[in-house]
Amino acid sequence: MSFYDTLTRLEQLPYGRVWKQYTALDVKRALRLEQLDEDGLMALLSPAAEPYLEEMAQKAHRLTRTQFGHVMQLFTPMYLADFCVNHCTYCSFSSIYDFPRKKLTLDEVRREAEAIAATGLRHILILTGESRNESPASYVKDCVKVLRSYFSSVSIEVNPLTTEEYADLRQAGVDGLTLYQEVYHQETYRQLHVKGPKRVYRNRLDAPERGCLAGFRSVNIGALLGMYEWRQEALATALHARYLQDKYPECEIGLSIPRFRPYLGDFNPASDVTDRALVQIILAYRLFLPRSGISLSTREPAALRDHLVHLGITKMSAGVSTEVGGHTLEGGTPQFEISDSRNVDEIIEMLEAKGLQPVFKDWDILDDSLAMP
Amino acid sequence: MQDPLVIGGVTLTSRLFIGTGKYSRNTLIPEVIARSGSQVITVALRRVDPESKDNIVTHIPSHMTLLPNTSGARTAEEAVRIARLAKSAGLGNWVKIEVINDQKYLLPDNTETIRATEILAAEGFVVLPYMSPDLSAALRLKAAGAAAVMPLGAPIGSNRGLQTKELIRILIAETGLPIIVDAGIGRPSEAAEAMEMGASAVLLNTAIATARDPLLMAEAFREAVSAGRNAFLAGLGPVEETAAASSPLTGFLA
Numbered sequence: 227m228s229f230y231d232t233l234t235r236l237e238q239l240p241y242g243r244v245w246k247q248y249t250a251l252d253v254k255r256a257l258r259l260e261q262l263d264e265d266g267l268m269a270l271l272s273p274a275a276e277p278y279l280e281e282m283a284q285k286a287h288r289l290t291r292t293q294f295g296h297v298m299q300l301f302t303p304m305y306l307a308d309f310c311v312n313h314c315t316y317c318s319f320s321s322i323y324d325f326p327r328k329k330l331t332l333d334e335v336r337r338e339a340e341a342i343a344a345t346g347l348r349h350i351l352i353l354t355g356e357s358r359n360e361s362p363a364s365y366v367k368d369c370v371k372v373l374r375s376y377f378s379s380v381s382i383e384v385n386p387l388t389t390e391e392y393a394d395l396r397q398a399g400v401d402g403l404t405l406y407q408e409v410y411h412q413e414t415y416r417q418l419h420v421k422g423p424k425r426v427y428r429n430r431l432d433a434p435e436r437g438c439l440a441g442f443r444s445v446n447i448g449a450l451l452g453m454y455e456w457r458q459e460a461l462a463t464a465l466h467a468r469y470l471q472d473k474y475p476e477c478e479i480g481l482s483i484p485r486f487r488p489y490l491g492d493f494n495p496a497s498d499v500t501d502r503a504l505v506q507i508i509l510a511y512r513l514f515l516p517r518s519g520i521s522l523s524t525r526e527p528a529a530l531r532d533h534l535v536h537l538g539i540t541k542m543s544a545g546v547s548t549e550v551g552g553h554t555l556e557g558g559t560p561q562f563e564i565s566d567s568r569n570v571d572e573i574i575e576m577l578e579a580k581g582l583q584p585v586f587k588d589w590d591i592l593d594d595s596l597a598m599p
Numbered sequence: 600m601q602d603p604l605v606i607g608g609v610t611l612t613s614r615l616f617i618g619t620g621k622y623s624r625n626t627l628i629p630e631v632i633a634r635s636g637s638q639v640i641t642v643a644l645r646r647v648d649p650e651s652k653d654n655i656v657t658h659i660p661s662h663m664t665l666l667p668n669t670s671g672a673r674t675a676e677e678a679v680r681i682a683r684l685a686k687s688a689g690l691g692n693w694v695k696i697e698v699i700n701d702q703k704y705l706l707p708d709n710t711e712t713i714r715a716t717e718i719l720a721a722e723g724f725v726v727l728p729y730m731s732p733d734l735s736a737a738l739r740l741k742a743a744g745a746a747a748v749m750p751l752g753a754p755i756g757s758n759r760g761l762q763t764k765e766l767i768r769i770l771i772a773e774t775g776l777p778i779i780v781d782a783g784i785g786r787p788s789e790a791a792e793a794m795e796m797g798a799s800a801v802l803l804n805t806a807i808a809t810a811r812d813p814l815l816m817a818e819a820f821r822e823a824v825s826a827g828r829n830a831f832l833a834g835l836g837p838v839e840e841t842a843a844a845s846s847p848l849t850g851f852l853a
């Protein structure tokens with residue numbers, strides 16, 4: 227059994243009709259539930275919930291504060307390499323674009339780490355394009371060994387790996403895995419992923435589960451919102467998260483809500499996700515999964531981010547560069563354009579003004595030298 | 600009236616233990632300590648960052664007994680490592696064992712908790728394990744050397760109150776250990792109720808940290824805990840199904 231079975235069931239639903247079936251009454255019922263079921267989740271994602279965003283927000287805010295408190299965890303991504311063998315129609319790192327590709331040496335990794343650690347951040351997410359030649363799991367592992375001495379938590383966002391490779395990285399000190407399905411809708415997935423190993427849908431869909439099996443402490447999933455009908459994509463994401471949480475209760479399942487951003491090419495997505503839609507998605511996620519972390523990236527503009535901090539978000543990136551070596555080297559190609567370019571201090575100032583405590587360190591890499599005899 | 604609680608050789612006059620998480624700013628912590636009158640404060644080692652500008656420990660006055668917790672640990676081994684790290688970081692030798700394997704409800708794993716307690720108590724730690732209120736587990740924790748046990752009233756952060764009341768009552772009656780009700784308490788009345796039942800202390804965090812006015816709430820809890828304790832010491836009057844006459848009709852028989 228894999229989430230694929232649920233997904234196949236979902237894809238058979240007549241969505242054109244399904245979303246319209248929900249009424250204000252269904253939304254109110256869902257808002258009263260202590261634990262939302264699948265039907266309640268659908269009600270909250272349906273058009274009928276649109277007039278109830280404020281009620282949803284109030285409940286989401288209360289739930290977030292009791293579960294997580296008045297705090298916001300900060301992290302930043304670090305791009306290690308932009309070599310990629312795939313062609314995804316929405317990404318600047320796609321193999322069809324011709325620009326000087328880069329991969330950090332271990333020395334450069336160290337310098338980037340120093341620069342990022344100097345801002346106070348202690349949680350890092352490392353990223354690569356997909357290239358088993360240029361940035362194989364063994365390269366990621368070497369980088370992790372360097373990064374461990376600067377950060378209390380290292381997560382990876384790289385191409386899907388095998389359970390054994392994940393377990394090996396876990397051993398090397400990686401504690402979190404982030405892997406976006408990008409698009410759950412299979413036909414659209416096929417169209418957007420034109421070339422390369424990323425075309426193998428199942429390999430990607432089952433990777434978060436392999437991460438759970440390999441023993442990562444946290445696994446973070448998401449759909450790149452805007453690539454297909456957002457209600458369906460959000461539904462699939464939330465059910466995927468619930469599936470993983472039910473099956474691997476020891477793993478913290480988190481959600482991300484990336485929206486499509488301009489990049490090197492000229493692809494424009496099929497579905498426009500308005501700010502209201504984004505808010506509806508976040509709130510539905512929070513009410514459906516009260517204990518899951520929800521991450522907000524710098525893809526969103528500063529003003530919007532400032533509002534979203536009270537709606538269920540628990541993790542934010544800060545001081546972001548989406549270029550390889552963007553903190554200490556010159557002239558990289560960004561993977562996509564960021565919107566909120568504030569540095570760490572500016573984000574701290576914003577959070578404090580909003581009555582939130584920025585948290586830099588929320589995990590320790592346990593020192594092996596202190597391991598049990 | 601002198602009514603101290605002695606744990607691990609430390610004499611406490613306050614029976615309210617508090618936490619450091621979930622506050623909008625760490626600078627609130629000293630004020631909460633002052634208003635709550637608390638003498639024991641738990642801190643998650645994973646949040647302690649000695650190199651940070653805002654190291655949580657610097658906000659805790661030196662008269663407090665620090666209770667580092669092993670939150671984040673998923674096995675006994677991890678809890679043990681965290682406890683040793685806390686000790687070597689100078690946080691003292693008290694430890695609250697928290698081993699949680701379930702990220703959905705955050706319920707503790709009693710079996711791993713017992714294993715960690717055995718190891719750490721043998722190393723001289725003052726061990727306070729957070730647990731699901733189960734009598735045999737509590738007795739094993741006692742045998743393992745726990746200085747007190749900390750059963751949950753309801754899942755962490757739920758503010759749902761004393762859902763496990765009957766089981767806690769049994770722990771109080773049977774274990775002979777101080778029982779510190781931890782997690783779930785959302786209102787001062789619930790803290791008072793736990794104390795009336797004979798709990799030795801209560802530990803709470805969310806209820807204060809997420810109140811609209813955390814300082815006033817800290818004070819409310821101080822009063823509730825001490826009211827509940829006094830009620831316990833005073834001995835609650837019996838509850839009768841039918842009204843009892845205050846001057847019995849057969850009093851003259853003597």
Ligand code: SF4
Nearest residue numbers: 310314317319320355
């Ligand atoms: S999204 Fe990832 S796999 Fe696709 S082109 Fe970009 S870097 Fe390569």
